[in-house]
Amino acid sequence: MSEIPDLPLSELAGPLPRVPRWRTLLGSLAMARQPIRNLDRALSHHGDTVGLHLGGVRPCIVTRDPALAQHILQKNHRRYLKSDLTHGLIRYLGRGLLTNEGADWLRQRRLIQPGFHRQRLAALTRLMQAAAEEWSQDLRARLAAAGGGLTVDIHAEMTRVAFHIIAQATFGTSMTDAERNRLSDILTRIQAFYVRTIRQPYLRPWFTARGTFRQHDALSQELRELVRGYIRRRQAAPGTPASPETAAPFTNNSPPVTPTLPDDLLQMLLDARYEDTGEGMSEEQLLDEANILLLAGHETSANALSWMLYLLARHPEAAAQVRQERAAAGLAQRPPEFAELTQLPYSMQVVQETMRLYPPAWILDRVALEDDEFRGLPIPKGTLFSIYIHGIHRHPGLWPEPDAFRPERFAPGQEPPIPAYAYLPFGGGPRLCVGSHFALTEIQLVLLEALRHFTFAPISEAPAGTDPLITLRPKGPLWLAVSSA
Ligand code: HEM
Numbered sequence: 001m002s003e004i005p006d007l008p009l010s011e012l013a014g015p016l017p018r019v020p021r022w023r024t025l026l027g028s029l030a031m032a033r034q035p036i037r038n039l040d041r042a043l044s045h046h047g048d049t050v051g052l053h054l055g056g057v058r059p060c061i062v063t064r065d066p067a068l069a070q071h072i073l074q075k076n077h078r079r080y081l082k083s084d085l086t087h088g089l090i091r092y093l094g095r096g097l098l099t100n101e102g103a104d105w106l107r108q109r110r111l112i113q114p115g116f117h118r119q120r121l122a123a124l125t126r127l128m129q130a131a132a133e134e135w136s137q138d139l140r141a142r143l144a145a146a147g148g149g150l151t152v153d154i155h156a157e158m159t160r161v162a163f164h165i166i167a168q169a170t171f172g173t174s175m176t177d178a179e180r181n182r183l184s185d186i187l188t189r190i191q192a193f194y195v196r197t198i199r200q201p202y203l204r205p206w207f208t209a210r211g212t213f214r215q216h217d218a219l220s221q222e223l224r225e226l227v228r229g230y231i232r233r234r235q236a237a238p239g240t241p242a243s244p245e246t247a248a249p250f251t252n253n254s255p256p257v258t259p260t261l262p263d264d265l266l267q268m269l270l271d272a273r274y275e276d277t278g279e280g281m282s283e284e285q286l287l288d289e290a291n292i293l294l295l296a297g298h299e300t301s302a303n304a305l306s307w308m309l310y311l312l313a314r315h316p317e318a319a320a321q322v323r324q325e326r327a328a329a330g331l332a333q334r335p336p337e338f339a340e341l342t343q344l345p346y347s348m349q350v351v352q353e354t355m356r357l358y359p360p361a362w363i364l365d366r367v368a369l370e371d372d373e374f375r376g377l378p379i380p381k382g383t384l385f386s387i388y389i390h391g392i393h394r395h396p397g398l399w400p401e402p403d404a405f406r407p408e409r410f411a412p413g414q415e416p417p418i419p420a421y422a423y424l425p426f427g428g429g430p431r432l433c434v435g436s437h438f439a440l441t442e443i444q445l446v447l448l449e450a451l452r453h454f455t456f457a458p459i460s461e462a463p464a465g466t467d468p469l470i471t472l473r474p475k476g477p478l479w480l481a482v483s484s485a
Contacts, residue, residue, distance in 0.1 A: 350407045
């Protein structure tokens, strides 16, 4: 897909400051272990945009300049593609929205995006809430059995909740726990292996010799067959009751969704019709899109949820304010409906501030498809960019006290306003996350469910380390003490 060869850094970085290659080579292990610390160091030393060799070998421009991020993602997006770092996922998960490009991507995006509109989200909210409640009931039972206090790895808990939510939102309520666990396990193993092939490309011959690539191809095949099974079952027996108001049609010429169909994402994919032909997707395309939704909507949300509860454990005053807001809205004793979520702006600010400090998609890749230019900086075809979202979100020139947790930053009317592209947890431009409203709703719902039943406290003063892979995960377990609220 992006068969554009890498350019040497001398051609690629032009007048930009560069980290000398010997330094990136020497530091490649440190960069692999602690990319955030090393990128921050390079950028604060050389300026907001710098040329370096990723892993000591791959010439790349890293930027934390919001204007350049906007140029690439939005203003001049036609000149940029994702790089092979993203396209490599096609081998395991297929060509879905996240990995697709060009006319094919646009056609799919037009088809799928309406499925995430507000009226559909209202229906999905019920599926999300059910999954959140199942988790909280289970944790309450564990707490009771443990005599009222428990230490939990909140990342493991939130990974389970987030997968339950995306699986339930995609396939409805018919999936058993065992099936869901198997899907989650396959996706986790594929992702972990994929990250290794990128981080340690020199191990590829070893993986080939040991059959590790083949094993993961087989896992990917198993995933496809599992998902294919669900699709075929749904096609054979479509109906479980759904409420008429949530079963609205969602493309101009898609057939009306009858009230007997489930309101989940699979049904949305099955019902969607291309505007030009009036036809639906092929089974293979459906499989690709369903896989990509599972992948894109799982780990990102799990990380945001984990970091949010971690931050609230360290900021009990913010947790108290979420509870007060909820009580003031008359929602202390029951879960909110979708339409009531807007009455809880502070809880949304907590979600936003969490993703500023810990953006789950902490870095984005793009490659220049043709020659371009940005404020006098020549950008030759083939230039590889890393848009360093974590660096933008903690840029001292954009955010006062950038490392402090202050949800009020996102309150309406704050001065000075947040500059364009200084906050981009969901990316920007036409490839903005299609699930952004889904994710914000999900995270707000889990936050409210969690604080309705539990109080979280840190078990150590030391800040948790990060493990930036494809997404920004905590390093190791994220232990929190939990008690009843
Ligand atoms: C906190 C949670 C989430 C974060 C931080 C997040 C972040 C992102 C970002 C930054 C992108 C753009 C990638 C790029 O431009 O290279 C993206 C794309 C995407 N996301 Fe999300 N995402 C989240 C949740 C979700 C959920 C819940 C879903 C699905 C239900 C989803 C589905 C997608 C898809 C399909 C794309 C590709 C869109 C396209 O290129 O047309 N994401 N996401």
